[in-house]
Amino acid sequence: MCSTPRPAEPCTSEESITREREREREREREMSPPQQQAAIVGEEYCEGEDRELTVRKMTLFTPGDGLEAYDHRNGALAFRVETYGRGGACGGGAARGDLALLGARGEPVLTVRRRRPSLHNRWDGFLGDGAAHGQKPVFSARRSSILGAGTGAAAVLVDLLAPGVVAGEFRVDGSFPRRCCRVVASAKAWAAPDREGEEEEDVVVAEVRRKVDEDAHVMMGRDVFVLWVRAGFDAAFAMGIVLVLDRITGDDVDGDLGQDLLEAATSPA
Numbered sequence: 001m002c003s004t005p006r007p008a009e010p011c012t013s014e015e016s017i018t019r020e021r022e023r024e025r026e027r028e029r030e031m032s033p034p035q036q037q038a039a040i041v042g043e044e045y046c047e048g049e050d051r052e053l054t055v056r057k058m059t060l061f062t063p064g065d066g067l068e069a070y071d072h073r074n075g076a077l078a079f080r081v082e083t084y085g086r087g088g089a090c091g092g093g094a095a096r097g098d099l100a101l102l103g104a105r106g107e108p109v110l111t112v113r114r115r116r117p118s119l120h121n122r123w124d125g126f127l128g129d130g131a132a133h134g135q136k137p138v139f140s141a142r143r144s145s146i147l148g149a150g151t152g153a154a155a156v157l158v159d160l161l162a163p164g165v166v167a168g169e170f171r172v173d174g175s176f177p178r179r180c181c182r183v184v185a186s187a188k189a190w191a192a193p194d195r196e197g198e199e200e201e202d203v204v205v206a207e208v209r210r211k212v213d214e215d216a217h218v219m220m221g222r223d224v225f226v227l228w229v230r231a232g233f234d235a236a237f238a239m240g241i242v243l244v245l246d247r248i249t250g251d252d253v254d255g256d257l258g259q260d261l262l263e264a265a266t267s268p269a
Helices: 013-031 235-249 257-266
Strands: 007-010 051-057 067-071 077-084 098-103 108-114 123-127 139-143 154-160 169-175 180-185 203-210 218-220 224-229
Touching (some): 098 235, 139 235, 203 235
Antiparallel strands (some): 203 224
């Protein structure tokens, strides 16, 4: 059964942090040059402006259950996630435990499968239902360390593998269980062609954060969160990373959530 979004404590400092973060993004958009397009799953998932998806996580991953992502602008369903056992709807040859990212009309967009054996808890992402047909993965994600959640700044690393896509690596900084993390593209993976010769810097291309109900002024429970996607970046690929994070890092949280929110709001983008 689906879980019901849970309002948490009244939003005080967390709400002001979220609003300040949004103002920072507005200033960044005004000062930054036009963004190039990074189509990994498909150009149709890359938009010319920043995009926000409200993601609702169900209680358990069971057949027909998973995640639903809605477009913040119009409330329309953008993606949903299902899991399949052997012989399921995901191409007819899905392995048990495969995760299928579906579009708004139910079409397969990505299939995510755990690689076995793997000490780093590695997951591969395939276009459409390609995992069922023996296609090569377009990306692979893994823990940065075999010891728990990893050491250092990046707990999860994502590599692009598909031919024809710019080679590069993404890292996930922060804590997905706390719904406070960022997907950072290496300079090689997000290098603007018209800025050759300039010093290249890593770029935040997606961010997961807690969702605030602006009308009620409360922060929602962790089963409802926001996925922000930078203009020009592939939203379907960003959702694929969310699926992997959910499987690799889980939902166990230790410590105070407020400190993570504070660090995310004050750290440079």
